[in-house]
Amino acid sequence: MVAHVLRLRLALLLGAFRGDPQKVTRGVVGGLLLLAATVAACWALLGVQESSTAAVAAITVFCGATLTLAFALAPIVAAVTDPLDPRRFRVFALAPDPLAGALALAGLFSVPVLGLVALAVCAAVVWVAAGATVISAIIAAIFGVATCVLFARVALGVAGIIFGDRRSRELSGLLLVAVLVIVVPVGVFLASLDWRGTVPGPLQQVVDILSFTPIGAAWAFPLLFTRGDASGLLALIIALATVVALGFAWLALVRHFLSSIEKPLTTRERGGLGWFSVVPGTPGGAVAARSLVYWLRDRRYLVNTLVIPVAAVATVVPLLIAGVPANVAALVPILFVALFFGWLPHNDLAYDSTAIWMHVASGLRGLPDRVGRLVPILVIAIPVLAIGIPVSVALHGRWAIAPAIVGVCASLFFSGLGLSSIASAASPYPVTPPGESPFQQPQRTGSSGAVSQALVMLGALAVSAPSLWWTWLALTRTIEAASLALWVGVATGLGVLVLGVAIGAAVFSRRTGRIMEFAEAS
Numbered sequence: 001m002v003a004h005v006l007r008l009r010l011a012l013l014l015g016a017f018r019g020d021p022q023k024v025t026r027g028v029v030g031g032l033l034l035l036a037a038t039v040a041a042c043w044a045l046l047g048v049q050e051s052s053t054a055a056v057a058a059i060t061v062f063c064g065a066t067l068t069l070a071f072a073l074a075p076i077v078a079a080v081t082d083p084l085d086p087r088r089f090r091v092f093a094l095a096p097d098p099l100a101g102a103l104a105l106a107g108l109f110s111v112p113v114l115g116l117v118a119l120a121v122c123a124a125v126v127w128v129a130a131g132a133t134v135i136s137a138i139i140a141a142i143f144g145v146a147t148c149v150l151f152a153r154v155a156l157g158v159a160g161i162i163f164g165d166r167r168s169r170e171l172s173g174l175l176l177v178a179v180l181v182i183v184v185p186v187g188v189f190l191a192s193l194d195w196r197g198t199v200p201g202p203l204q205q206v207v208d209i210l211s212f213t214p215i216g217a218a219w220a221f222p223l224l225f226t227r228g229d230a231s232g233l234l235a236l237i238i239a240l241a242t243v244v245a246l247g248f249a250w251l252a253l254v255r256h257f258l259s260s261i262e263k264p265l266t267t268r269e270r271g272g273l274g275w276f277s278v279v280p281g282t283p284g285g286a287v288a289a290r291s292l293v294y295w296l297r298d299r300r301y302l303v304n305t306l307v308i309p310v311a312a313v314a315t316v317v318p319l320l321i322a323g324v325p326a327n328v329a330a331l332v333p334i335l336f337v338a339l340f341f342g343w344l345p346h347n348d349l350a351y352d353s354t355a356i357w358m359h360v361a362s363g364l365r366g367l368p369d370r371v372g373r374l375v376p377i378l379v380i381a382i383p384v385l386a387i388g389i390p391v392s393v394a395l396h397g398r399w400a401i402a403p404a405i406v407g408v409c410a411s412l413f414f415s416g417l418g419l420s421s422i423a424s425a426a427s428p429y430p431v432t433p434p435g436e437s438p439f440q441q442p443q444r445t446g447s448s449g450a451v452s453q454a455l456v457m458l459g460a461l462a463v464s465a466p467s468l469w470w471t472w473l474a475l476t477r478t479i480e481a482a483s484l485a486l487w488v489g490v491a492t493g494l495g496v497l498v499l500g501v502a503i504g505a506a507v508f509s510r511r512t513g514r515i516m517e518f519a520e521a522s
Contacts, residue, residue, distance in 0.1 A: 008084070034111055034112065034115055035115075038115040038119065042122045045059070045060075045063075045122045045123060045126060046122050046125065046126065048126060049125070049126050049130070051130075052198075053130045053131060053223060054198070054199050054204070055198075056126055056127070056129075056130040057207065057220065058203055058204060058207045060126065060127070061210055061216050062203070062206065062210065063219075064123065064144055064216060064219030064220075065210045065213070065219060067116065067119070067148060068144070068147055068148050068151060068216070068218075068219075069215050071112075071116075071151045071152045071155075072151040072152070072154075072155050072215070074155075075156040075159055076155055076158070076159045084103050084107075085156075085160065085257075086099065086100075086103060086157070086253070086254045087160070089258070090257070096251065096255040096259075097251065099254055099258070100250055100251045100255075103153065103254070104149065104150065104247070104250060107149045107150075107152060107153050108145075108149060113145070113148070113149060116144075120141035120142075121141060123137075123140075123141060123144070123219070124137035124138060124141045124222075127140065127222040127223060130223060130226075131223070132222035132225065132226060136222040136225055137222050140218055140219065140221060140239075143218035143239045143240070143243060144219050147214070147239070147243055150243065150247060150249075151246060153246075153250050154246055154249050154250050154253065157250065157253035157254075157257070158253070160257070161253075161256070207220075211224065211235055212231075212234065212235060212238055213238070214238065214242040217235040217236070217239040220235045221235035221236040221239060279292075279375075282368065283362075283365070283368040283372075284367070284368035285372070287364070287368055287372025287373060288372040288373075288375035288376070291372060291373050291375060291376045292375065292376045294351065295376035295377070295380065298434070300351060300431070300432055300434075301351070305344070305380060308336075308337055308340045308341060308344070309337060309384070309388075311336070312333040312334070312337045312340070313333050315332055315333060316330070316332065316333060319332060327395070327396045327398075328396070328475065330395035330396045331392050331393070331396050331401070331405060334385070334388045334389055334391075334392040334409060335405075335408055335412060337384065337385065337388055338381075338408070338409035338410075338412040338413040339416060339457065339460060339461070341377060341380075341381035341384070341413055341416070342381075342412055342413040342414065342415065342416015342417050343416045343420060343456050343460065344377060344420070345373060345374065345377050345417065345420045345421075346419070346420035346423040346424055346453060347424055347428055347429060347431060347453075348373055348424050349373075349424040349425060349515065350428040350429060350430065350431045350518075351431055351434075352519070353433060353434055353519060356515060356516065356519045357516060357519070359512075360512045360515070360516055365505070365509060366504065366505030366507070366508035367501070367502075369505070369508055370421045370508060371501060373424075374417055374501070377417065381413060385409055385413065389402070389405055389409060392405065393405060400474075400482060401474055401475065401479070401482055403482045403483050403485065404467075404470065404474045404475075404482035404483075404489075405471070406490075407467045407471070407486035407487065407488060407489025407490055408464060408467045408468055408471050408485065408489050409489075410490045410493045410494075411468075411489035411490070411493040412460055412461075412464050412493070413493065414493030414494055415463040415464060416456060416460040417497050417500065418493075418496040418497040418498070418500020418501060419455070419456045419460060419500050420500070421500045421504030421505075422500050422503050422504045423452045423455065423456050424504070425507040425508040425511060425515070426452075426511070427451070427452040428518055463493075463496050464489065464492065464493075466489075467485045467488045467489030470484050471485045473485075
């Protein structure tokens with residue numbers, strides 16, 4: 001059976017070069033790009049043979065752990081289809097244990113794994129050059145490849161249980177954004193480190209932690225053995241235990257797939273309803289899905305969202321002209337981004353126009369409406385802030401200030417959302433009708449629009465004054481104030497957010513009649 005499964009795997013690989021010319025072209029181009037990336041990575045890895053043992057350990061452990069994590073996350077994020085899914089063998093009444101072993105072995109025959117094998121061989125050469133024994137280097141390479149392959153198989157199985165055929169583009173996009181939120185700040189942090197011929201202290205701390213984790217132990221123990229202490233043996237035990245645990249997990253998944261039958265999926269479960277298939281089937285989930293559709297497709301929302309980063313970056317120019325130091329001015333744009341993102345939904349109810357009748361006619365309570373409308377801005381703003389804050393701190397040049405910037409941004413953003421939840425229900429004002437140009441502004445009678453805009457923005461600044469003050473102290477006097485700015489900012493922002501949503505929900509429930517009158521008149 002093992003030989004048959006391996007022949008089937010090879011036939012599937014060769015079948016990728018037959019059929020639809022467009023798919024074949026994409027496959028060939030993707031393979032060539034992966035080959036070029038593998039050659040470049042191997043060349044760079046072999047180039048560190050003359051480096052110190054600490055540098056070799058830092059590079060191989062960090063890169064190896066990153067590759068292992070990528071193999072674990074890629075099947076979940078990319079929504080790949082497993083051509084050798086155990087469920088496809090259900091009709092043959094095969095024993096689960098041999099099938100699990102055959103499928104795990106077949107997982108070695110793929111283009112990404114072949115590139116991984118090449119990198120593992122180069123890593124073994126570098127380890128031996130740095131003082132590791134040949135036996136430990138070979139074992140580490142085998143364990144590293146096996147861990148990646150088993151992680152990928154287990155991830156594919158878990159994704160099949162959780163998502164099945166329900167995966168939608170929207171869900172895959174959310175997962176990809178979540179990965180970018182983690183990868184980009186880490187990349188910015190590493191790029192900003194100053195090596196000066198040695199391993200930077202922060203990176204060494206990260207490597208020391210990764211060396212004793214399931215994703216990094218296999219890549220760490222060859223050089224840890226050169227220390228002569230028990231750390232190498234501990235890392236080897238962790239690497240071995242990881243492979244064994246993943247093997248048992250894969251066997252359990254195969255047994256589950258061969259002994260169970262999934263129920264038929266509805267249209268919603270199959271992901272055919274876009275965002276409505278992603279969010280929970282609750283009133284708040286329905287509001288969130290409809291709001292996500294508006295925010296991501298309505299050009300009125302898109303223009304408002306895209307203008308914020310541009311306007312924030314433009315604030316640096318007058319600051320530099322006024323003589324503000326460049327490292328301090330680099331921190332200002334992200335603060336404006338956080339403030340304006342929190343301020344942005346202060347009139348989101350008016351953008352619904354007469355569609356607000358659906359909320360009123362269905363008897364929707366205020367809390368699901370307020371919470372659901374905040375989901376789109378959270379989905380958009382949090383990744384932007386998570387990427388922008390590390391970039392701003394890196395341009396500033398002092399990572400110790402990062403907690404203070406996180407605290408201020410959290411206070412400005414969350415408090416702005418809380419105050420916006422009140423303002424959008426208490427004092428909506430006319431906006432551009434649906435389908436019209438986002439740059440066309442309607443005539444307004446009165447100053448309620450200007451008042452609500454000003455109150456939300458000034459209120460967010462006032463509430464964030466303590467965290468802003470402690471951040472200024474961290475910049476000018478003592479860096480220890482940065483941690484205080486972090487906790488004060490997060491606590492203040494979340495407190496105002498919760499209070500604002502509660503008040504906004506009560507206002508919405510009491511003013512549904514006036515809200516309908518406003519929608520009809522605007």
